[in-house]
Amino acid sequence: MTEQTQGYGSRKDAYLALTLSTVAMIACFMSWSNFAPLATQVGQMFHLSVANRTLLLATPVLLGSIMRIPVGILSDKYGGKKVYLILMAFILIPLFMIPHVHSFGMLLFAALLVGMAGTSFAVGVSYASVWFPKKQQGLALGIVSMGNMGNAVAAMTLPYISKSYGFDAVYYFLIGLTVVLGILFAIFCKEMPVDKTKTLKGALSVTKESSTWYLSLFYFLTFGLFVAFTNLTPMFLTGLFGYSQVTAGLYSALFAGLCTLIRPIGGYWADKKRPMTLLLWTFSAIIVFAIVIMLSFKNEALFIAGIVLVGLAAGIGNGVIFKMVPFVSSGNTGAVTGFVGAMGGLGGFFPPLVIGWIKEWTGSYELGIALLVLTAIICLFALWKHFIHDAVHIVK
Structure with missing residues (x-):
């Protein structure tokens, strides 16, 4: 890298921006996922059913997903540093509320507000991307996206602190x-x-790009899988295999950590190889490993192996997809990130709810995982139809 990065700032400025935006995202994601490693304890404190527990886990994901769109646009227009600082100040409010609530309704309200922490992803990607040339953005965005590791750090530390x-x-x-x-x-x-x-109309012009919606669908699968399984793994392990809350949290951290650490590798590979081909293999792997999970709810070793392998596949997919994001609409990286990130977040919102409802109705989790397999098949077909068969190349 030269001393100037994309005509703005020095190498020191770029590395500071990349490092601190990543660490700040880790802290924000710890707050965003705070309920998952404590789900058993919170469930006992508030006498929650399985469906209510999954609703609590999904609620922060909702606001953190939807608000990625306006937050990403604001970052492009007013600056990622300002937006990041305002965001961190805001999430102090629900963090203070949670220890003081005494009803499930108020807990859900606080969970909704703390969901704003999830928008840190749109801010971080928008802020970090401008410091690096496009040929290095796959790796740079893969690194800043390691802020997702906050889920893993929360799973490792919060049960112990509690x-x-x-x-x-x-x-x-x-x-x-x-x-x-x-x-x-x-x-x-x-x-x-x-x-x-820049105007709102100009930022929203990214919705006219078909690639915005295709990447949103793909990220709905890969990042949604990361969020959903990070949140659900402690509940699976405590409920199915009798793990303690602390041990289940460590396994959840393993899943989140692997999914996050391999993300820059996916971005790096996408800098070197054709991203569409990498996604083809990624979606195929997710289908296979999700089937392994679906068939192993009574086999502890096979179940954990399936969780780990699907996390690795999803992590690579996350890195590859965000290599493609800056190419959709030049100068609107925050807006595209907002839309794609919002869909990814919603991909983490719906599965816990659906799996919780299916568990209440049928007494098992298998059908919920089957829906994940179906989603991956749809993504595989869409990838083949739009980017491979129709030869749409947003990244050469």
Whole structure:
């Protein structure tokens, strides 16, 4: 990389922006996924059914998904640093609320608000992408997207904090972490260049690009799988195989960690090889490994293997897809990221709800996983039809 990166800022500015936006996203994702590793404890505290537990897990994902669209647009227009700092200040409100609520309804409201933490993805990608030339953006966006690791860090740390220091301590820890990182981000990061003449109409023009919607569908599968299984794995392991909350949290962290760590590798490969071909293999792998999960709910070793393998496939897919995002509409990376990221988040919102309802109705999880297989098949067909058969090339 040269001293100037894409005509703006020095190498030091670029690496600081990449590093601190990634670490800030880790903290935000810890807040976004705070209920998953504590699901058993929260369920006991509020006497929740399986359906209510899955509703609680899905609720933060809803707002964090929908609001990625306007937040991504705001980042492009006003600057990612400003938006990031406002976002971190906002999520302190629900983090303070959660230890003080005494009803399931208020807990759901706080969960909805803390969902804003999930929009950090749109801000981080918009902010980090401008510092690097396009030929390096697959790797750079793969690195900043490792902020998803916040799910894994939450799964490893929050059950231990709750067990050692109490439920309330979890949220005071998250508050302190968010404040510290907000201060570091404010001091050390420069603001990105922005075009203040941009209009909402101009940003929404990305919806006219068919590739925006195809990438949104693909990310609905891959990132949705990451969010859904990170949230559901502790519930699966405690309910099906009798794991403790702490041990189940560690396995959830393993899933989230592998899915996140391999994401930059997917982005790097997409810098070197044709992304469409990589996605073809990724979707095929997800289909195979999801079938393994569907058939192994009574086989502990096979079930865990299926979870790990599907996480690896999804992680590679996440990296490949976001290599393609900046090419959809030049100058509107935040807007495209918002739309694609929103669909990915919704992909994490619906599966826990559907799987919870199916479990209530049928007494098993298998049909819910079968729907995941069907979604992957649809994505495979759409990829073949639009990008391979019709030869639509947004990345050469």
